[in-house]
Amino acid sequence: MLVQQILGSKSQQGVFTVKPTITVMEAAKIQADKKIGTVMVSTDGEHPEGILSERDIVRHLAKSGPSVLDLPVSELMTANLVTCAKGDRTDEVMQKMTDGRFRHMPVLEDGKLIGVISLGDAVKAQLSHVAMEKEALEGMIMGQ
Helix, strand or coil: CEHHHHHHHCCCCCCCEECCCCEHHHHHHHHHHHCCCEEEECCCCCCCCEEEEHHHHHHHHHHHCHHHHHCEHHHCCECCCCCECCCCEHHHHHHHHHHHCCCEEEEEECCEEEEEEEHHHHHHHHHHHHHHHHHHHHHHHHCC
């Protein structure tokens, strides 16, 4: 299964990007309002500069207190992005996320952000794929 299949099955709400200068509090409000776990950080909305997750915010809150909410997201975001392309296999993407201990991965095409997939998206796609294979094998066994 490929990343493009996951992107095709996701809702068409798009990728939420924020500018690196907005506060962490503003980014957290966007995450809460949109019920999303991460926002991409991008000055132009197309080229990712970083990613900010709920985990990033919680870690910094625990370490430094509520003053982090007034900082720009550029100070908390993960800038060294691990990305994938729509032609990548989901099992490879899942392995990268597992090895890197993160749950969201930007999808790029020609350096531009075209989507974000979560570990949950990848697991759901893999389970669906396995279920289809099971049905096909059962059909073959039963002579259908």
